Amino acid sequence: MDATEFKEFAKSMIDYIGHYLETIRERRVLSTVQPGYLRPLIPDSAPEKPEKWQNIMEDIERVIMPGVTHWHSPRFHAYFPTANSYPALVADMLSDAIACIGFSWIASPACTELEVVMLDWLGKMIALPKEFLACSGGKGGGVIQGTASEATLVALLGAKARIIEKIKKENPEISDNDIVSKLVAYASEQAHSSVERAGLLGGVCFRCLPTDNEYKLRGSTLEEAIQEDRNKGLLPFYVVATLGTTSVCSFDSLEEIGLVCQKEDIWLHVDAAYAGSAFICPEYRYLMNGIQYADSFNFNPHKWLLVTFDCSTMWLKNPEYIVNAFNVDPLYLKHDQQGAVPDYRHWQIPLGRRFRSLKLWFVMRIYGIENLQAHIRNQIAHAHEFADYIRSDSRFEIVGEVIMGLVCFRLKGSNEINEKLYKNINANGKIHLVPSRIKDLYFLRFAICSRFTQSPDISFSWHEIKHLATEVIASYKK
Numbered sequence: 352m353d354a355t356e357f358k359e360f361a362k363s364m365i366d367y368i369g370h371y372l373e374t375i376r377e378r379r380v381l382s383t384v385q386p387g388y389l390r391p392l393i394p395d396s397a398p399e400k401p402e403k404w405q406n407i408m409e410d411i412e413r414v415i416m417p418g419v420t421h422w423h424s425p426r427f428h429a430y431f432p433t434a435n436s437y438p439a440l441v442a443d444m445l446s447d448a449i450a451c452i453g454f455s456w457i458a459s460p461a462c463t464e465l466e467v468v469m470l471d472w473l474g475k476m477i478a479l480p481k482e483f484l485a486c487s488g489g490k491g492g493g494v495i496q497g498t499a500s501e502a503t504l505v506a507l508l509g510a511k512a513r514i515i516e517k518i519k520k521e522n523p524e525i526s527d528n529d530i531v532s533k534l535v536a537y538a539s540e541q542a543h544s545s546v547e548r549a550g551l552l553g554g555v556c557f558r559c560l561p562t563d564n565e566y567k568l569r570g571s572t573l574e575e576a577i578q579e580d581r582n583k584g585l586l587p588f589y590v591v592a593t594l595g596t597t598s599v600c601s602f603d604s605l606e607e608i609g610l611v612c613q614k615e616d617i618w619l620h621v622d623a624a625y626a627g628s629a630f631i632c633p634e635y636r637y638l639m640n641g642i643q644y645a646d647s648f649n650f651n652p653h654k655w656l657l658v659t660f661d662c663s664t665m666w667l668k669n670p671e672y673i674v675n676a677f678n679v680d681p682l683y684l685k686h687d688q689q690g691a692v693p694d695y696r697h698w699q700i701p702l703g704r705r706f707r708s709l710k711l712w713f714v715m716r717i718y719g720i721e722n723l724q725a726h727i728r729n730q731i732a733h734a735h736e737f738a739d740y741i742r743s744d745s746r747f748e749i750v751g752e753v754i755m756g757l758v759c760f761r762l763k764g765s766n767e768i769n770e771k772l773y774k775n776i777n778a779n780g781k782i783h784l785v786p787s788r789i790k791d792l793y794f795l796r797f798a799i800c801s802r803f804t805q806s807p808d809i810s811f812s813w814h815e816i817k818h819l820a821t822e823v824i825a826s827y828k829k
């Protein structure tokens with residue numbers, strides 16, 4: 352394919368994408384295909400002879416679209432949002448064209464330098480303490496990880512390196528293995544599964560602590576667990592506080608947890624994967640009170656800030672522990688400017704990294720802070736609209752508090768009837784949501800996900816749920 356043909360192909364694809372997104376409301380949100388649907392639709396082996404790009408374009412509707420769940424449909428309410436916007440799509444095209452692997456500064460200076468500045472822009476937008484920002488002139492700074500799961504693991508490894516260094520200073524004869532066998536990390540039982548997984552991957556014990564009635568981890572619970580473990584001779588070293596839990600979007604008490612971590616000299620990581628985007632609006636920043644105690648902070652612009660996957664932004668007050676923990680420095684990766692600017696390969700698990708800061712740059716410039724704030728506020732307003740519908744019908748109840756763009760709800764009554772309602776909603780396929788369970792309580796989660804969602808979509812979804820609830824209740828009365 353030469354450049355002329357590339358331009359024709361790409362223009363045709365851009366037209367297709369524009370049309371797909373403009374008309375996405377008309378598609379059934381949930382695919383109806385069965386496992387194995389795709390194999391019979393394409394040949395058994397790769398083609399021997401080159402094909403025309405037009406043939407590929409024709410196959411998108413025939414082969415791919417039937418098996419797509421339309422995450423950007425205004426009637427997609429499952430999980431949490433994943434972002435999509437035109438500036439981010441265009442930025443990814445440029446990133447793919449430059450196609451550099453920005454593991455060190457010299458590997459493509461713009462890739463590193465734009466990332467450093469974008470993380471400062473974004474850090475300022477959410478009012479992070481200046482110790483997290485590279486522009487403050489201290490040690491701190493930000494990095495783009497692929498996912499929040501990676502950020503939690505990277506922070507855990509940094510915390511592990513820090514405690515090993517500290518214990519060895521006090522007790523030079525103790526072995527690394529002895530220390531590691533005594534390490535304990537903590538998070539709430541509502542923390543995302545990736546947090547517990549970070550413990551497994553990092554080879555340390557993770558304790559999931561109970562929450563209060565509002566599904567928040569409180570400082571006193573953490574303090575008690577730490578004392579209990581210290582009394583057993585164990586070494587508490589890492590705490591993850593969640594701002595915006597996955598099940599109900601509750602917020603751990605960061606101020607209380609932070610004070611405990613400060614007193615106990617424990618690394619505090621804040622996982623705000625979904626809700627962190629809302630902190631660009633000053634009225635939601637009360638939820639991050641206590642952030643000054645954190646050592647690392649992470650949220651996913653690729654969830655709620657219109658930057659396409661993957662873009663998980665992480666800030667560290669002192670990246671040295673992480674940089675040193677992962678520092679393997681073969682000659683072929685060295686360069687003369689080492690030390691003057693970050694070499695991001697030391698801040699992450701893989702070596703390779705894409706030019707992801709372009710997406711942040713394009714999105715922040717094309718929208719401006721005011722339109723990004725409007726996006727967040729609009730989505731939260733839609734969540735409240737939906738919550739009002741739920742409250743207007745005495746057969747339903749809300750679970751947890753509606754603070755962000757997530758409403759958790761259930762039919763008053765058994766879990767069984769709610770499971771049936773859930774099954775019928777997804778079987779109908781007009782809207783899509785997922786359930787969750789806390790202890791013995793089964794409920795449904797309605798997340799505002801698409802940037803195309805408008806009030807009539809909320810009303811549509813509510814009427815669908817209400818209608819199916821009436822049917823389910825009637826079937827139980829028979």
Ligand code: PLP
Nearest residue numbers: 498499500543545595596597624
């Ligand atoms: N933390 C929280 C609170 C989440 O809600 C999620 C995913 O929804 C994650 C972490 C994991 O995110 P990622 O897929 O970026 O690893």
